[in-house]
Amino acid sequence: MNEVEKIREELKKSGAERIVAFVKKENEPREVLAVLSQKDIDKVTFSPLSVNNPAKLLMQLNGKVAVVAKGCDAMAIRQLIKEGKLKRENLFIVGISCRGVIDYRKLSKIEKLSEIREVRLEGEEVVLKMRNGEKRIPFAEVIEENCLYCEHPTPVIYDVLIGEAREGRKDFSDLEKLEKMSREERWEYWISQFERCIRCHACRSVCPLCYCEECIVDPSNLAISPMSTAEDKASYPRLLGKTVNAKDNAIYHIIRVLHHAGRCSGCGECERACPMELPLRKLERKLEKVVKEVFGYDLNEDIPFFSKLDMLGD
Amino acid sequence: MRTSHSSQSLICWVIKMIYEGDFLKDAISNLLARGYKVFAPVKLGDFHLFREVKSAEEADFGYILPRNSAKIAVFPENEVLIKYSSWIDEIPFEETRIAIVGIKACDARAIKLLDKHFLEGFVDPYYKSRREKLLTVAITCEEPGINCFCQSFGINPRKPEADVVVSRIGGKTFVNAYSDAGKDFLSEFNLRNEGEEEARLRQNFERETLEMRKIEIDVEKLKKSFESSYWKEVAVNCKSCGVCTYLCPTCFCFDIYDEGEKKGVRIRAWDSCQFPLHTLESSSHNPRAEKWQRLRNRFYDKFYYALRKGDYYCVGCGRCIDFCPAGIDIVSVISGVR
Numbered sequence: 113m114n115e116v117e118k119i120r121e122e123l124k125k126s127g128a129e130r131i132v133a134f135v136k137k138e139n140e141p142r143e144v145l146a147v148l149s150q151k152d153i154d155k156v157t158f159s160p161l162s163v164n165n166p167a168k169l170l171m172q173l174n175g176k177v178a179v180v181a182k183g184c185d186a187m188a189i190r191q192l193i194k195e196g197k198l199k200r201e202n203l204f205i206v207g208i209s210c211r212g213v214i215d216y217r218k219l220s221k222i223e224k225l226s227e228i229r230e231v232r233l234e235g236e237e238v239v240l241k242m243r244n245g246e247k248r249i250p251f252a253e254v255i256e257e258n259c260l261y262c263e264h265p266t267p268v269i270y271d272v273l274i275g276e277a278r279e280g281r282k283d284f285s286d287l288e289k290l291e292k293m294s295r296e297e298r299w300e301y302w303i304s305q306f307e308r309c310i311r312c313h314a315c316r317s318v319c320p321l322c323y324c325e326e327c328i329v330d331p332s333n334l335a336i337s338p339m340s341t342a343e344d345k346a347s348y349p350r351l352l353g354k355t356v357n358a359k360d361n362a363i364y365h366i367i368r369v370l371h372h373a374g375r376c377s378g379c380g381e382c383e384r385a386c387p388m389e390l391p392l393r394k395l396e397r398k399l400e401k402v403v404k405e406v407f408g409y410d411l412n413e414d415i416p417f418f419s420k421l422d423m424l425g426d
Numbered sequence: 427m428r429t430s431h432s433s434q435s436l437i438c439w440v441i442k443m444i445y446e447g448d449f450l451k452d453a454i455s456n457l458l459a460r461g462y463k464v465f466a467p468v469k470l471g472d473f474h475l476f477r478e479v480k481s482a483e484e485a486d487f488g489y490i491l492p493r494n495s496a497k498i499a500v501f502p503e504n505e506v507l508i509k510y511s512s513w514i515d516e517i518p519f520e521e522t523r524i525a526i527v528g529i530k531a532c533d534a535r536a537i538k539l540l541d542k543h544f545l546e547g548f549v550d551p552y553y554k555s556r557r558e559k560l561l562t563v564a565i566t567c568e569e570p571g572i573n574c575f576c577q578s579f580g581i582n583p584r585k586p587e588a589d590v591v592v593s594r595i596g597g598k599t600f601v602n603a604y605s606d607a608g609k610d611f612l613s614e615f616n617l618r619n620e621g622e623e624e625a626r627l628r629q630n631f632e633r634e635t636l637e638m639r640k641i642e643i644d645v646e647k648l649k650k651s652f653e654s655s656y657w658k659e660v661a662v663n664c665k666s667c668g669v670c671t672y673l674c675p676t677c678f679c680f681d682i683y684d685e686g687e688k689k690g691v692r693i694r695a696w697d698s699c700q701f702p703l704h705t706l707e708s709s710s711h712n713p714r715a716e717k718w719q720r721l722r723n724r725f726y727d728k729f730y731y732a733l734r735k736g737d738y739y740c741v742g743c744g745r746c747i748d749f750c751p752a753g754i755d756i757v758s759v760i761s762g763v764r
Contacts, residue, residue, distance in 0.1 A: 138757075139572070139573065139755070140572060144663070144752065145663050145753075146663065147662050147663075164752075164753075217473075220572075224572075226572045308470070310503060310672050312667055312668035312671075312673075313701070314667035314669045317666055318665050330701075330703055353693070353695075354504065354681055354683065354693070354696075356504055384751065385665075387493055387494075387672075388475075389471060
């Protein structure tokens, strides 16, 4: 039985009414997430182009749900359970021991996507089933950079595991280049990145941990209610304007990332979603490092980081 | 198809010439020297973005489509409407002439659609001040992107509706003018007439239909499906971000607000119908509080409500499909309405 067949079988066995899993996207070789019922189980598939994190989708579903989760997806699910956003007993997690996913944008530079029918991993190679014949490329050429530093390729939480457990990496060598820069160089680097941001808020919208209904960076009336006076409405707190400029954008991203201290699952959805290709994971990684090295917090602890900080404060 | 722009702009005279050299870059240099504000694709890493350029070297033309649309030249992400202190100090209008170099057929059609919105009926003076000074220099498409479907809207990717059209065919650069402004602009360059053989080459290139996706739009079905549970299914994975609307060349929604109390600026900035706050009323009622209502609105806006203006508000560039983080696909969604 291959990986996809195993996934289908376990989803079937779970008996869950609803299934969150990957299905093939029309017209493209990649997969997208879908909410399915047992009768659609044959649509379920999985490949190194099953990149998205299903955790956010789970939050809008009630009742028993079976979900396919890679290592980073499971990190997010566990975090949401920790934060009371998901109930463990409602989930049946089909964990996938993950070797990393393909960077779709990198792949599109190497091969014409419209020619690719199917993608699978074989050893260290990616096998591309093309419209005509087959092609092989080294996985290392197209793997998402984020996956190279993955600490938890094997799900930290699951009901059934598919594949052999794997070791992750624990170092932060990906940050060396930025850390070696002088403060001024680093500022320049980040401003040149943030300058591109169009504030579509995709990074926030896809992030499984950005679930606040009202976000502090929205230029909205946070205090509005039917009881608000005209004056209240006129003087609402506004942290950021809607204007797009490098410094406002920087504040948006820094505020967003700071709220992920000790929480980020490392799935990389923010970076994948960004149409302007901002290196958002680098911010999260730096924070992860600080949380680990300065505050001695381990993401695997049962108690959330912010709660622990409160306790330390006492 | 409803749209009929394409043939209108081709009437009267058309000059068809050949340029020896890098026309697009030389065009940028020429425009900059004459004081134009020039928008052109800049290569950043592996992708292109339309940006204002200060020299021809900044531009790069090796793309199927730049990631953002060319609408930023006439409808910028944010602009100052009024500068105020105790009273209005200044109403800044665009004084400089503007050019877009490297626009493709889809984005060029989109500007015509934006014209309908901003210039017919109520005339938006800020948009008008840019639009009437705009020169478009387009490039034809050699091949389509994976999610291109412009031909569904009667757009010919080999014949953009622009002032000047540049085609690179068989190592030769064909330069055609399709308007007075385009003709005037070409008088700045050393061009030679195309030969008979070259004319045939160009005509064949223009006539060739590209193999691309097709969208099936059934307006009657859309009319009947407003209350369908289909929209909830389609939106289940929608993240309510603004990627689709911000990359869309025809989306025109904006918000206006003041920055500064006693002294400041009134600003217009892009807004997205996908954001929950877009329709939040001061009574705290939100007519589109749920994400499926917002997503449905986007599709109805483009393919039904927009018909009041006489056209679908989609040009088939495929950016919203390529960059939707949830993989929502406008072609599948509209073709599959039930």
